Amino acid sequence: xxxxxxxxxxxxxxxxxxxxxxxxxxxxxxxxxxxxxxxxxxxxxxxxxxxxxxxxxxxxxxxxxxxxxxxxxxxxxxxxxxxxxxxxxxxxxxxxxxxxxxxxxxxxxxxxxxxxxxxxxxxxxxxxxxxxxxxxxxxxxxxxxxxxxxxxxxxxxxxxxxxxxxxxxxxxxxxxxxxxxxxxxxxxxxxxxxxxxxxxxxxxxxxxxxxxxxxxxxxxxxxxxxxxxxxxxxxxxxxxxxxxxxxxxxxxxxxxxxxxxxxxxxxxxxxxxxxxxxxxxxxxxxxxxxxxxxxxxxxxxxxxxxxxxxxxxxxxxxxxxxxxxxxxxxxxxxxxxxxxxxxxxxxxxxxxxxxxxxxxxxxxxxxxxxxxxxxxxxxxxxxxxxxxxxxxxxxxxxxxxxxxxxxxxxxxxxxxxxxxxxxxxxxxxxxxxxxxxxxxxxxxxxxxxxxxxxxxxxxxxxxxxxxxxxxxxxxxxxxxxxxxxxxxxxxxxxxxxxxxxxxxxxxxxxxxxxxxxxxxxxxxxxxxxxxxxxxxxxxxxxxxxxxxxxxxxxxxxxxxxxxxxxxxxxxx
Numbered sequence: 001x002x003x004x005x006x007x008x009x010x011x012x013x014x015x016x017x018x019x020x021x022x023x024x025x026x027x028x029x030x031x032x033x034x035x036x037x038x039x040x041x042x043x044x045x046x047x048x049x050x051x052x053x054x055x056x057x058x059x060x061x062x063x064x065x066x067x068x069x070x071x072x073x074x075x076x077x078x079x080x081x082x083x084x085x086x087x088x089x090x091x092x093x094x095x096x097x098x099x100x101x102x103x104x105x106x107x108x109x110x111x112x113x114x115x116x117x118x119x120x121x122x123x124x125x126x127x128x129x130x131x132x133x134x135x136x137x138x139x140x141x142x143x144x145x146x147x148x149x150x151x152x153x154x155x156x157x158x159x160x161x162x163x164x165x166x167x168x169x170x171x172x173x174x175x176x177x178x179x180x181x182x183x184x185x186x187x188x189x190x191x192x193x194x195x196x197x198x199x200x201x202x203x204x205x206x207x208x209x210x211x212x213x214x215x216x217x218x219x220x221x222x223x224x225x226x227x228x229x230x231x232x233x234x235x236x237x238x239x240x241x242x243x244x245x246x247x248x249x250x251x252x253x254x255x256x257x258x259x260x261x262x263x264x265x266x267x268x269x270x271x272x273x274x275x276x277x278x279x280x281x282x283x284x285x286x287x288x289x290x291x292x293x294x295x296x297x298x299x300x301x302x303x304x305x306x307x308x309x310x311x312x313x314x315x316x317x318x319x320x321x322x323x324x325x326x327x328x329x330x331x332x333x334x335x336x337x338x339x340x341x342x343x344x345x346x347x348x349x350x351x352x353x354x355x356x357x358x359x360x361x362x363x364x365x366x367x368x369x370x371x372x373x374x375x376x377x378x379x380x381x382x383x384x385x386x387x388x389x390x391x392x393x394x395x396x397x398x399x400x401x402x403x404x405x406x407x408x409x410x411x412x413x414x415x416x417x418x419x420x421x422x423x424x425x426x427x428x429x430x431x432x433x434x435x436x437x438x439x440x441x442x443x444x445x446x447x448x449x450x451x452x453x454x455x456x457x458x459x460x461x462x463x464x465x466x467x468x469x470x471x472x473x474x475x476x477x478x479x480x481x482x483x484x485x486x487x488x489x490x491x492x493x494x495x496x497x498x499x500x501x502x503x504x505x506x507x508x509x510x511x512x513x514x515x516x517x518x519x520x521x522x523x524x525x526x527x528x529x530x531x532x533x534x535x536x537x538x539x540x541x542x543x544x545x546x547x548x549x550x551x552x553x554x555x556x557x558x559x560x561x562x563x564x565x566x567x568x569x570x571x572x
Contacts, residue, residue: 078383101409141252156234203299216260216320256324289469301367390434399436451511462498467513
């Protein structure tokens with residue numbers, strides 16, 4: 001039989017254990033309550049992406065006629081970034097950077113020739129990050145460049161760039177291809193139209209049996225037949241629902257991406273005969289390198305400026321682009337109204353951005369994928385939740401600091417007090433949302449294929465092309481980038497300072513121009529890549545090294561005999 005002292009000791013120990021257990025239970029319960037409160041305090045995210053939208057929006061005052069009342073009212077509620085730039089001036093590269101928070105050096109997507117699902121199959125996307133922190137993710141339209149649904153818990157209508165023209169209606173018969181001169185005439189009886197609507201010959205994809213996307217004109221079909229409208233309707237429905245957890249809702253609008261077709265009433269807003277053309281200088285390319293001239297004049301992502309002007313289509317194309325912008329703005333208005341009328345009105349962060357700019361004849365270029373401001377500059381608006389605004393925030397202000405779309409990912413996480421990944425390449429914009437005049441020691445760097453980079457500061461733009469040629473523009477004196485200062489000795493120090501700020505790409509040792517080809521030499525001993533000729537050199541759409549062994553051999557021989565060759569050069 002145990003002694004009384006031992007019984008007392010056991011009783012005391014049991015009492016202490018019971019107290020500890022009770023205390024632990026209380027702590028856990030309080031913790032769960034606190035966690036539940038924290039979960040309930042998380043804010044929603046409305047994430048709006050617009051394809052190929054340059055800075056022609058009302059609040060940016062870049063075109064005197066454009067009508068964007070709904071984009072403008074978002075700017076009045078939040079902070080408008082007036083000097084925001086894309087990471088890559090092409091859909092795939094820009095979106096890969098935005099969704100991964102990594103620049104092309106780290107995610108491998110330099111242009112439309114690569115896909116993030118192949119370069120980094122297991123990449124953590126913004127939606128994955130949010131899901132791991134308790135978010136329900138939804139999306140619709142064009143958010144990624146390619147398949148979208150794998151990155152979301154729920155996905156609505158996907159985008160179809162040609163709607164209301166159906167995939168089955170896009171193929172041109174062999175007879176039509178053979179018989180139609182000077183341009184392919186493709187009849188679509190269901191719609192009562194003949195393609196192309198602009199009646200222009202093709203500068204690219206000659207002989208293709210698919211309708212050319214570089215087109216504009218009226219296709220008078222009901223709104224509900226347009227994919228962007230379908231996405232807006234779906235988003236409105238989702239905003240009207242209740243959720244047990246915070247949500248992310250992404251809407252990707254396709255227009256004003258070409259072809260520039262939207263419902264007729266939007267075209268009617270911009271009569272071509274009275275439309276204001278963009279500022280373009282005839283001799284604008286005279287002071288840049290032959291490579292840069294190629295960037296401008298090649299029919300890379302669209303047709304050639306010369307063809308547009310020759311066929312009297314410049315005003316019609318600008319009119320159609322403006323119409324496409326206003327159409328998207330109209331659809332955006334439905335979504336804003338739905339949010340305002342919902343239970344989520346005060347509890348939702350809104351971010352609006354475009355993946356890159358778009359040129360409409362400036363520097364003789366149509367499309368994107370250039371190093372100039374018209375191709376890199378994008379609208380970016382952040383509207384913090386009404387119930388959680390940074391200290392000092394004032395709605396309707398502007399920020400003129402140079403920022404990058406790389407900054408959007410960490411901004412979303414920071415604004416909502418979520419855990420931020422250590423490997424993100426961008427910087428949170430929350431300090432600027434609180435105070436647009438805050439010190440901002442960063443720049444905006446854009447990659448245009450491997451080896452070509454351009455850096456944008458508040459005053460300066462410096463560009464380093466893969467062949468070694470360079471450009472420098474003073475935006476204080478020359479906002480349209482008409483005067484290349486790179487050969488002016490007065491600005492040598494500025495050029496060198498900016499050049500030193502460009503990040504080195506450790507994946508590659510050399511970028512070489514060889515005639516109409518671009519050679520890319522890896523730093524890990526992988527086979528040389530060769531892109532070209534001409535347009536292919538810029539787009540990097542296909543590695544042709546296996547087809548041109550003599551060219552590869554010649555470049556390799558030069559490098560063997562010149563072990564100290566520069567990173568970028570032209571081989572004659």
